[in-house]
Amino acid sequence: MTASYDTPEVIDRRQGPYGEVVLRRHGALLQIIANGCFLMDTSDGRSERLLMDAAHDALDGRPEPDVLIGGLGVGFSLAHAAADRRWGRITVVERERAIIDWHRDGPLASLSAPALADPRTGIVERDLVEYVNETSDTFDALCLDIDNGPDWTVTEGNAGLYGESGLASCARVLRPGGVLAVWSAQPSPEFEGTLRNAGFRRVRTEVIPVARGVPDVVHLAVRPG
Structure with a gap:
């Protein structure tokens, strides 16, 4: 039976170490759902x-900066960076094996295949919080898109990333x-206040206009030189 446009079709559902992750098709769209x-x-x-x-503009013309992207998602951030x-x-840290698989040889490959083939790109299968706490690598930019925001995390363990100790770890890899x-x-x-208290400078918020409702934003901050 073919699902109607109004009925999302589950393409894949997996239980991982952080809970359930689901890939759905809703009409022409692909959707990622984590723990509901x-x-x-x-x-x-x-x-x-x-x-x-x-993030690139805030680097003030730094040549060929290295970027760490937190979260692979549907691949828009990676694809845009690689283009x-x-x-x-370009290093992407993604903790869900299912999402990585969907990009490598699944329904999301059409969005990310050129980016994954780019020699600058590397995928790290790991929890981002653990990664920024433990890696010895450093980057010019750290772009986070692993939650719905600092006030709306996907899993409880992510909340600490947006506090002063978590931001100290982010600063350490920058x-x-x-x-x-x-x-x-x-x-x-x-969160803007927490960024300032954690020692970041040039803290600001860029608004992304939407048709209706509360706009999406990007919070930006710079580690002091």
Whole structure:
């Protein structure tokens, strides 16, 4: 039986170490659901493009900066970064094996295949919180899109990333003058304050216009030189 446009069709459902992750098709769209929480779909990509572009612009012309992207999602951030020859090394940290598989040889491959084939691209299968706490690698930009924002995390363990100790770990993987960019489904003045308290400078929020409702935003902050 063929699902109607109004009935999402489950393409794959997996139980992983962080809970259930589901890939659905809803009409022409592909959607990722984690633990019953809608994460993202393939409808647009404006906010992911802004996430990458705003981070690059905040680097003030640094040549071939290396970027760490937190969360593979539907691949918009990675695809946009790989299409921009100004970026140097592009590292994506994704904790869900299912999402990586959907990009490598599944329904999301059509969005990300050129980016995954780019020699600058590397995929790390790991929890981002663990990665920023333990890696010895450093980057010029850290772009986070693993939750619906600092105030609406997908799993409870992610919440600490947006506090002062978690932001200290983010600063540790950033080179001096490096940029932290955080996507959010809504503005968070409290998070702006936490960024400043954690020692970041040039803290600001860029708004992504939407047709109706609360706009998406990208929170930006710079590690002091």
